[in-house]
Amino acid sequence: MPTGKLHLKRTPAEQAERDFRKAQKAVRKASRKRRHADSSDDEWKHISEGGSNNSSRATHKPSNYTYVFSDDEYGPPPPPPASTSFRTHKQDYDTIYAQLEEERFREKIFEAMEDDERLDGVESRLNSYAHIPRRWRSGGMDKMDDEEGVKPHMMEEEDYAERKHAAEYAEQERKKAERAARRAREKAVRKETSRLERAADDERKRRRRSKERRKVAEIRLWYDTRWKELLAVGKTGEEQLTFPDIPWPVLPSESDDNKSRRVISLGDITAAAISTFLLLDDEESVEDVDVVKRRKDKLRETMLRYHPDKFEGRIMSRVTEIDREKVRDALGIVVRAINELLGERR
Incomplete structure (x- = not known):
């Protein structure tokens, strides 16, 4: 005991x-x-x-x-x-x-x-069992985000429905954000593609204009050189001329590879073509006094070359019989176009 x-x-x-x-x-x-x-x-x-x-x-x-x-x-x-x-x-x-x-x-x-x-x-x-439903919380606990690790079978129906709805809403927002991001990327790609295409088109235009300017410069050089040859002393009567042999103040429709021969027809000789050949200069302003004076001098020089009386005595006598009528028609078109341009510049 x-x-x-x-x-x-x-x-x-x-x-x-x-x-x-x-x-x-x-x-x-x-x-x-x-x-x-x-x-x-x-x-x-x-x-x-x-x-x-x-x-x-x-x-x-x-x-x-x-x-x-x-x-x-x-x-x-x-x-x-x-x-x-x-x-x-x-x-x-x-x-x-x-x-x-x-x-x-x-x-x-x-x-x-x-x-x-x-x-x-x-x-x-x-x-693991310490889960308090949100509606029973107080004192700021309802703002706590501690339901991430709670198992669904431990939650009540209202909490489970709320969490499921929140998950569905989050998924919808995520997909919406993905679609917006995809549209933004596609828009950026289209914008960049358009910019690159415009840049490429501008580059092609720039190269084409540069090529055209070089072509016009070569044709103008040939035009001046050919007139000097025709007006040179000792050349009179030594060469038979055809319509293409005469240096007309227009751009040819086409030329061969060595640029030794200009292919010009009577239909190419127009007032607009003559104005383009004599006065067109993309890099110079028509408001510049020096430019205006230089263009007037160019028109006067051309008028002296194609003046009917002088042209008849220096050039027409050397033109072949078959092309004389055609040359006279072209000469009339050139003279009228130059007179119109001179009248506009006065």
């Missing part, structure tokens, strides 16, 4: 002190037994040497004699100390005490680690 006595758990210091006292008690008890055994051996030896009357006692020990060093009664004997001084025993007790403290400390550490692991597992299981 329980005695009703309250047993309190000893503190580590109390336990160590108790162990120390028990060790001291065991040592003292063993020392007393050792001294008693030594004295008994001396007495037994003295009795054995006393005579024959005590031979039986010398050969046989008493029946009630017990061994001093009984392992069953006292446990294994302690190791013999290197010195019997109190200081040596004090050092052994300190070592034993330190070992006991180390073992108790390790046991406490392991127990604390096991408790932490057990508590962590319990906390994780409890946290």
